[in-house]
Amino acid sequence: MKLKIYTLVFVKKRNEILLGLKARGFGVGLWNGFGGKVEKGESIFEGAKRELKEESNLQAENLNHLGVVTYEEENNPVRSIVHVFITYNVIGTVRGSEEMNPVKWFKFRDIPYQDMWPDANLWYPYVLQDQYFLALVKYVVVGTMPTTHYTLIFIKINGYVLLGYKKRGLGVRKWNGYGGKIEVNENVTDGVIRELYEESNLVVQKDNLKYLGVVTYNDRQHTRVVYIFTSSQFQGELKETEEMKPQWFNLNNLPYNNMWPDSQFWVPLVINNQYFQASFTYINDELNDYSVERLSELPDMIF
Structure with a gap:
């Protein structure tokens, strides 16, 4: 099975989390953290920091590697591995990008699960509680x-x-x-x-x-x-x-x-x-x- 490695970063402060609305590409129209595919020769930490900067204009001073979400799709030989990070310490002013716009702070109680990937409500609670986790998500065919x-x-x-x-x-x-x-x-x-x-x-x-x-x-x-x-x-x-x-x-x-x-x-x-x-x-x-x-x-x- 072919593997694709991704990162996903969540910026948090007391009872709030920063999310971006995907403006193009995979997941368009859905709210999520900030991330993407790890480039060749790049560590997952380097990839996570780069994607956060490109998509939100924020620079992470440190990252906590909180968990891994593995995605499999029926009849698809590709497995996607998403490394999930959180950070409380960032430098810069929040700004939307061509990839993610708008970028918005949400109270934990107001997270828009209805406009996110269907699996989000299964593992986001671990992110909100700073709890380490592993998740396996399997999607069936489009039909x-x-x-x-x-x-x-x-x-x-x-x-x-x-x-x-x-x-x-x-x-x-x-x-x-x-x-x-x-x-x-x-x-x-x-x-x-x-x-x-x-x-x-x-x-x-x-x-x-x-x-x-x-x-x-x-x-x-x-x-x-x-x-x-x-x-x-x-x-x-x-x-x-x-x-x-x-x-x-x-x-x-x-x-x-x-x-x-x-x-x-x-x-x-x-x-x-x-x-x-x-x-x-x-x-x-x-x-x-x-x-x-x-x-x-x-x-x-x-x-």
């Missing part, structure tokens, strides 16, 4: 991973479509429609209306929504199902929000180079009001496989 459901809406009017420039979180620094995760006890249409309002200040009535299709995303963590809507009727004054910066684009000149790589395969169908379903598989933030099918009638919602 059996948890599924989460999202909405996405494209507002179109007079030959233009409204896109938002993502300012934080999953998809940061990319253009996209407006949407997000469907909340507990919320249906699909309520979710898309809420997300559009929160991100743009625009209001669309249910009767003015057109459901066009579903896009399924698979990665090593879980499956995301996204329900795609359009509308040409709305109320309210368009505003920039903490999440999205709005801009109208000509339907014939969309910024595909600054959108998710899969957008070029299905957004044109949205522009042309074509029913469809699509599936995309990403590995390490790279599009690995996909399928797109045009439909003659409205696809079923599986939520």
